[in-house]
Amino acid sequence: MAAKPVVLVVEDDRVQSDLVMEIIHETGLYEAVAAYDGEHAFEVLKSYQRGFNFLSNGVSCILLDWQMPKMNGQAFIKKLRTEEGRNPFKRHIPVVIFSAYSDRERIQLAQDPTLGLASGYIVKPFEEEELLTLLKRIVIHKEGEILREILIERESRWMRELRK
Amino acid sequence: MAGLIKIATFPILLLWSVAYGVPGGIFFKSWAVYERWLGQNRRQIIQWKRYPLRSYRKFTSAVLTHRMRSRPVELAGFTDSQVQAEFKREPFPFLILFSNTLVALVILPFAALSGIVLGPVHVFRNGWENWHRNPPLRAGRLTVKR
Numbered sequence: 001m002a003a004k005p006v007v008l009v010v011e012d013d014r015v016q017s018d019l020v021m022e023i024i025h026e027t028g029l030y031e032a033v034a035a036y037d038g039e040h041a042f043e044v045l046k047s048y049q050r051g052f053n054f055l056s057n058g059v060s061c062i063l064l065d066w067q068m069p070k071m072n073g074q075a076f077i078k079k080l081r082t083e084e085g086r087n088p089f090k091r092h093i094p095v096v097i098f099s100a101y102s103d104r105e106r107i108q109l110a111q112d113p114t115l116g117l118a119s120g121y122i123v124k125p126f127e128e129e130e131l132l133t134l135l136k137r138i139v140i141h142k143e144g145e146i147l148r149e150i151l152i153e154r155e156s157r158w159m160r161e162l163r164k
Numbered sequence: 165m166a167g168l169i170k171i172a173t174f175p176i177l178l179l180w181s182v183a184y185g186v187p188g189g190i191f192f193k194s195w196a197v198y199e200r201w202l203g204q205n206r207r208q209i210i211q212w213k214r215y216p217l218r219s220y221r222k223f224t225s226a227v228l229t230h231r232m233r234s235r236p237v238e239l240a241g242f243t244d245s246q247v248q249a250e251f252k253r254e255p256f257p258f259l260i261l262f263s264n265t266l267v268a269l270v271i272l273p274f275a276a277l278s279g280i281v282l283g284p285v286h287v288f289r290n291g292w293e294n295w296h297r298n299p300p301l302r303a304g305r306l307t308v309k310r
Contacts, residue, residue, distance in 0.1 A: 051195060052185075052189060052286040055196050087196075089199070
C-alpha cells in the first residue's frame with residue numbers, strides 16, 4: 001500500500017492544532033504531523049528529507065499559522081523558500097497560511113511579498129469543507145504552484161480595487 | 165579512548181562517504197532532475213486541462229508578445245483580439261513538454277556530476293554530525309553491554 005501524503009500543521013495553539021489534525025486524519029487520505037512553532041517545523045521537515053536532501057521533501061503541504069512565538073509564519077516561509085532555492089531541482093512545498101486577520105491585516109498581508117510564496121490562505125474561523133477542498137487541490141491534484149500564481153493575481157486585483 | 169576511536173573511525177567514514185556517496189549522489193541527483201521534469205510537465209498539463217481559460221489567455225498573450233517582438237507597437241498591427249480570432253482554442257502544449265524534456269536531458273549529466281561531489285559531502289557531514297551528537301549515548305550503550 002502506498003504511503004499517505006504527509007501534511008504538516010504548524011500551529012502554536014494546541015487546541016486548534018489538534019482540531020485541524022483531527023479533521024485531516026478523519027478524511028483517511030492524509031497523514032497529519034504537528035509542529036508548534038517555526039523552529040520545531042524545520043526539525044520535522046528535516047526528518048522527512050529524501051535522497052540526501054537532493055529530492056523534494058516528503059511533506060506534501062504545510063498549513064502555517066501566521067502568528068506564532070519564536071519564529072512566526074512570515075519568518076518561517078522566508079527561510080523555507082531560501083533553503084529550497086539553494087537546490088534548483090527541488091519542488092517547493094506548498095504552504096497554506098492560517099490567519100485570523102481583519103481587513104486591515106489583510107491589506108498588510110497582501111502588500112507583504114511573502115504572501116506570494118504561499119499557495120493559499122484560510123481565514124479563521126474556517127469551514128472544514130474549505131480546508132479539505134484546498135488540501136485536495138494542493139495535495140491530490142497537485143495544483144499548489146498554479147494556486148500560488150492565482151493567489152498573487154487575486155490579491156493584487158483586490159488591492160487595486162481597494163485603492164479606487 | 166573516545167578520541168582514539170574517533171581517529172580510527174575517520175578513515176572508515178571517509179571511505180564510506182565515497183563508496184556510498186558517489187553512486188547515491190549520482191542516482192539521487194538524476195532522480196531529482198526526473199522529478200523536476202515530471203512536476204513541470206504535470207503543471208503544464210493540469211493548467212491546460214483544468215484551467216483552460218487562464219491557460220488560453222497565457223497562450224494568446226505569449227503569441228502576441230512573440231509577434232510584436234522587435235517591432236514598434238504602431239507598426240506591429242497585432243491585437244489581442246486578432247490573435248484570439250486566429251486561435252480559437254489553445255493546442256495541447258506539446259512544444260513546452262518537448263522543450264522541458266530537452267532541458268532535462270541537457271542538465272542531467274551536469275546534475276549527475278554535481279552528485280559525484282555533493283553526495284560524499286552529504287554522507288560525510290551527516291555521519292560526522294551523528295557521531296558528535298551522540299557520544300555519551302554510544303559510551304553508555306557500551307558500558308551497559310559490558
